[in-house]
Amino acid sequence: MTAPQLTEIDHVAIAVHDLDAAVAWYGEMFGSTVAHREVVERDGVEEALLKVADSYVQLLTPVRDDSPVAKWLDKNGEGIHHVGYRVADVGAALDAFVAHGGRAIDAAPRPGSRGTTVAFLHPKGAYGTLIELVQE
Numbered sequence: 308m309t310a311p312q313l314t315e316i317d318h319v320a321i322a323v324h325d326l327d328a329a330v331a332w333y334g335e336m337f338g339s340t341v342a343h344r345e346v347v348e349r350d351g352v353e354e355a356l357l358k359v360a361d362s363y364v365q366l367l368t369p370v371r372d373d374s375p376v377a378k379w380l381d382k383n384g385e386g387i388h389h390v391g392y393r394v395a396d397v398g399a400a401l402d403a404f405v406a407h408g409g410r411a412i413d414a415a416p417r418p419g420s421r422g423t424t425v426a427f428l429h430p431k432g433a434y435g436t437l438i439e440l441v442q443e
């Protein structure tokens with residue numbers, strides 16, 4: 308057995324075509340406000356984080372045509388793109404995952420948004436879910 312690795316849901320990420328429109332929609336419908344907004348160059352996305360208790364809704368839009376989110380939107384249209392699980396130690400969680408035969412996208416932890424350290428796990432072999440491990 309693996310020791311428990313996932314401590315909280317960090318975020319649910321939703322891919323959208325128009326970030327301002329999606330932010331306005333969440334504000335109008337649910338009174339949500341933006342806690343953080345950032346362009347993450349490495350992933351070619353801009354994100355807006357809306358706080359829900361201790362977690363976030365991460366609205367994502369591509370800023371480049373070669374962004375993985377641009378490709379995903381072309382194929383699937385708008386919708387849930389990935390789930391971010393909080394972990395205490397992303398390196399240890401990634402090692403445990405790979406040691407148990409899991410398929411990682413990132414070979415090692417890397418910087419995410421808002422100063423986090425993250426690692427992505429491949430949706431193939433993860434019940435069709437793109438998983439992001441997030442260490443705050």
Ligand code: CMX
Binds near residue numbers: 320427431436
């Ligand atoms: N959720 C579930 N399945 C997904 C997926 C997603 N988000 N993205 C791709 N897939 C599936 C595809 O449907 C496809 O399945 P089939 O082979 O059955 O058709 C398979 O995975 C391969 O997909 P693809 O379209 O060929 O895409 P790539 O292999 O080029 O890339 C992935 C897929 C996951 C490796 C790539 O998107 C990636 O590296 N993602 C991690 C980085 C990222 O998403 N960054 C943006 C977010 C940044 C942030 O949160 O801060």
Ligand code: CO
Binds near residue numbers: 318320365389439
């Ligand atoms: Co994310």
